[in-house]
Amino acid sequence: MKKAxxxxxxxxxxxxxxxxxxxxxxxxxxxxxxxxxxxxxxDFIDKIELFQCDVGEYDSFKNIIREVNPDEIYHLxxxxxxxxxxxxxxxxFDTNLYGTLNLYNAVKESGINPKILFVGSSDEYGLxxxxxxxxxxxxxxxxxxxxSISKASADYLSYFYFINNHLNIIRVRPFNHxxxxxxxxxxxxxxAKQIAEIEKGTRGSSIKVGNLEAQRDFTDVRDxxxxxxxxxxxxxxxxxxxxxxxxxxxxxNILNSLLxxxxxxxxxxxxxxxYRPINIPLLVGDFNKFKVRTSWxxxxxxxxxxxxILNYWREKY
Numbered sequence: 001m002k003k004a005x006x007x008x009x010x011x012x013x014x015x016x017x018x019x020x021x022x023x024x025x026x027x028x029x030x031x032x033x034x035x036x037x038x039x040x041x042x043d044f045i046d047k048i049e050l051f052q053c054d055v056g057e058y059d060s061f062k063n064i065i066r067e068v069n070p071d072e073i074y075h076l077x078x079x080x081x082x083x084x085x086x087x088x089x090x091x092x093f094d095t096n097l098y099g100t101l102n103l104y105n106a107v108k109e110s111g112i113n114p115k116i117l118f119v120g121s122s123d124e125y126g127l128x129x130x131x132x133x134x135x136x137x138x139x140x141x142x143x144x145x146x147x148s149i150s151k152a153s154a155d156y157l158s159y160f161y162f163i164n165n166h167l168n169i170i171r172v173r174p175f176n177h178x179x180x181x182x183x184x185x186x187x188x189x190x191x192a193k194q195i196a197e198i199e200k201g202t203r204g205s206s207i208k209v210g211n212l213e214a215q216r217d218f219t220d221v222r223d224x225x226x227x228x229x230x231x232x233x234x235x236x237x238x239x240x241x242x243x244x245x246x247x248x249x250x251x252x253n254i255l256n257s258l259l260x261x262x263x264x265x266x267x268x269x270x271x272x273x274x275y276r277p278i279n280i281p282l283l284v285g286d287f288n289k290f291k292v293r294t295s296w297x298x299x300x301x302x303x304x305x306x307x308x309i310l311n312y313w314r315e316k317y
Contacts, residue, residue, distance in 0.1 A: 005070035006030035008077030015040035017225040055099030062106035073116045085147035096150035104161040115232045118158040122175040123148035134286040162238040170235040175244035175285045179221035180312035196313035206267040210274030212252035217244040217284045220300035230294040244285030
């Protein structure tokens with residue numbers, strides 16, 4: 001039985017990846033930082049081994065890696081909410097960059113050679129010229145906030161450890177992935193949560209929104225974790241792959257699709273606090289390199305994903 005180790009196992013993507021790997025017959029373990037995220041893994045928590053760990057603390061992290069001795073490592077643990085990274089850049093770098101450094105040093109010092117997936121971000125591309133849309137892996141990185149800077153730094157670090165230490169690292173840059181269980185800090189989940197609250201009668205009839213003009217490339221998280229697994233099975237060590245749908249969708253389109261799923265009459269209110277100081281107007285990816293390598297493509301329609309997100313919040317209330 002293969003052993004898979006997931007950093008950030010109880011997070012949004014981590015919980016779906018855990019389910020996916022359990023279905024594949026893996027022995028799954030991983031790190032978590034906060035027990036508040038256990039609601040994501042309640043249904044299968046008795047089937048996995050959990051280690052409470054701050055990936056920024058090297059010694060405890062190294063001891064866990066040695067104990068588990070995994071065949072595959074999926075490095076998902078990160079601070080991902082951009083406003084949090086702006087307000088607390090040091091913690092962001094401690095987790096996203098130095099946590100990655102600690103992982104690679106722990107693997108190296110343990111004398112093991114697992115396949116390692118480094119999960120970067122489309123935000124590494126940052127402010128992209130229109131001539132580079134859709135974005136492929138050759139597009140220059142131009143990160144524009146502490147989150148994306150920390151991810152781009154860890155991306156380069158991953159390539160260094162592949163070249164210099166021969167670690168079996170494969171890098172991916174996922175574009176926006178959404179689905180049930182995602183924190184309401186993120187736009188699709190935020191809209192759905194507000195709609196569910198309005199339907200329940202726990203808030204007024206108005207939904208608060210920020211910038212609706214930006215366009216993003218959305219993929220269902222369940223398709224995304226399948227891509228993570230395929231990256232380790234068929235990806236080339238040292239290489240980097242975009243993971244996305246290849247389609248640009250405006251935030252306004254996401255909002256209207258969710259509103260159309262509700263029978264309530266809901267007003268839209270612009271909220272200045274929901275606007276980001278640096279807004280990237282367009283992020284649409286090209287995943288052809290990964291498709292050629294693995295035959296992967298997203299299967300779940302965006303409409304289905306949005307309906308599932310809304311129903312998730314309805315069940316919460």
